Amino acid sequence: MSCKERRCLGTYLDGEISGRDYERISAHLKGCKTCSLELEGLKETIGLIKELKQIEPKGDFEDYLRELNKKLNKETERPGLIEEFLNIFWNEPALALGGVSFIVWLGIIRIIGVFPQNLRLFEYIAKKVCLIL
Amino acid sequence: MEDDFSLIRRYIAGETACFEELVKRHWKRAISVAYQTIGDYEEAKDISQEAFTRVLRSISQFRFEASFSTWLSRIVVNLSKNYLQRTKKKFPLQEEAELEERATPCNLDDRLQMADLKDAINSLKEPYRMCIILKDIEGFSYKETARILDCPIGTVMSRLNAARRILRKRLKR
Ligand SMILES: [Zn+2]
Numbered sequence: 001m002s003c004k005e006r007r008c009l010g011t012y013l014d015g016e017i018s019g020r021d022y023e024r025i026s027a028h029l030k031g032c033k034t035c036s037l038e039l040e041g042l043k044e045t046i047g048l049i050k051e052l053k054q055i056e057p058k059g060d061f062e063d064y065l066r067e068l069n070k071k072l073n074k075e076t077e078r079p080g081l082i083e084e085f086l087n088i089f090w091n092e093p094a095l096a097l098g099g100v101s102f103i104v105w106l107g108i109i110r111i112i113g114v115f116p117q118n119l120r121l122f123e124y125i126a127k128k129v130c131l132i133l
Numbered sequence: 134m135e136d137d138f139s140l141i142r143r144y145i146a147g148e149t150a151c152f153e154e155l156v157k158r159h160w161k162r163a164i165s166v167a168y169q170t171i172g173d174y175e176e177a178k179d180i181s182q183e184a185f186t187r188v189l190r191s192i193s194q195f196r197f198e199a200s201f202s203t204w205l206s207r208i209v210v211n212l213s214k215n216y217l218q219r220t221k222k223k224f225p226l227q228e229e230a231e232l233e234e235r236a237t238p239c240n241l242d243d244r245l246q247m248a249d250l251k252d253a254i255n256s257l258k259e260p261y262r263m264c265i266i267l268k269d270i271e272g273f274s275y276k277e278t279a280r281i282l283d284c285p286i287g288t289v290m291s292r293l294n295a296a297r298r299i300l301r302k303r304l305k306r
Binding site: 007 | 153156157161162165169174182186189190246247250265270272275291293297305
C-alpha cells in the first residue's frame with residue numbers, strides 16, 4: 001500500500017540522494033500520484049520549518065565578549081593547592097582517603113626498605129672522613 | 134577572509150587576539166543553537182559562553198578535520214541536552230516576546246500555522262527534534278549534523294525523513 005520511496009522523499013528534496021536512486025525516485029514520482037502529492041506537501045512543510053531561522057542575539061557583541069572574558073578570567077584564577085586538595089576530600093572522600101593511605105604506605109616501605117643501606121653508607125662515609133682527618 | 138583553521142593555528146602559536154575573532158564569527162550561531170534546543174534565551178547565552186570556555190581549554194586538541202563551527206555546535210548541543218536533563222524542561226522553542234528574530238507573518242492563519250509548527254516540533258522526541266533544528270532551522274548539512282550529533286549520516290537522514298513526515302501530518306490536520 002505504501003511505497004518504499006515515500007520514506008526518502010525528504011532526502012530526495014534535499015538533493016542528497018545518489019544518482020541512480022535519484023533517477024529511480026524521479027521515475028516513480030511520475031507514475032505515483034500519492035507520492036507526488038506527498039512530495040508537494042513535504043516541500044511546503046520544509047519551507048515552513050526553514051522560516052524558523054536562526055535567532056538574533058539580544059545584546060551586542062561587545063557585551064557578550066565582556067561577559068565571556070569575565071568567565072574566562074574566573075576560570076584562570078585557579079584554586080590554591082590546599083584548597084584543591086580539600087576539594088577532592090569533599091567531592092571524592094573515598095578516593096582521597098585511598099590516595100593518602102597509599103602515600104603513607106609508600107613512605108613506610110621506603111623508610112624500612114632503604115634505611116639499612118643508608119645506615120651502612122653513612123657509616124662508610126663517616127669512616128672515610130675519619131681517615132682523612 | 135581568513136579561514137577558521139588559520140585563526141586557530143595563529144591562536145595556538147600565541148596570538149591570543151585570534152580567539153576574539155573566532156568568537157565574533159560564531160557567537161550568534163552558538164546562542165541560536167542553544168536557544169532552539171532549550172527555549173530560554175538567558176540560559177542559551179550562558180551555555181554558548183560555557184561552550185567557548187571549553188573550546189579554549191581544549192583548543193590544542195583541535196584536529197583540523199571538521200569545521201570549527203561543527204566542533205563548537207557539538208559542545209553547545211551537549212551542554213543544552215544536559216541542561217534539559219537537569220531541569221527536566223519539556224517545551225523549548227517557546228515564543229519569547231522580545232525575540233523579533235523570526236519571520237512573523239502578518240496573516241493570522243499563517244501565524245497560527247507557525248504556532249502549530251512550533252508545538253509539533255516541541256512534541257518530537259529529542260533525537261528527531263535535534264535533526265530538524267540543526268538541518269532545517271540552523272542550516273547545517275547532513276554531514277555536519279551527523280558530526281554534531283555524533284551519529285552516522287544515515288541515521289540523520291532517516292530521522293529527518295521521519296520527523297518531517299510527522300510534522301507534515303500534524304500541519305495537515
Ligand atoms: Zn509511490
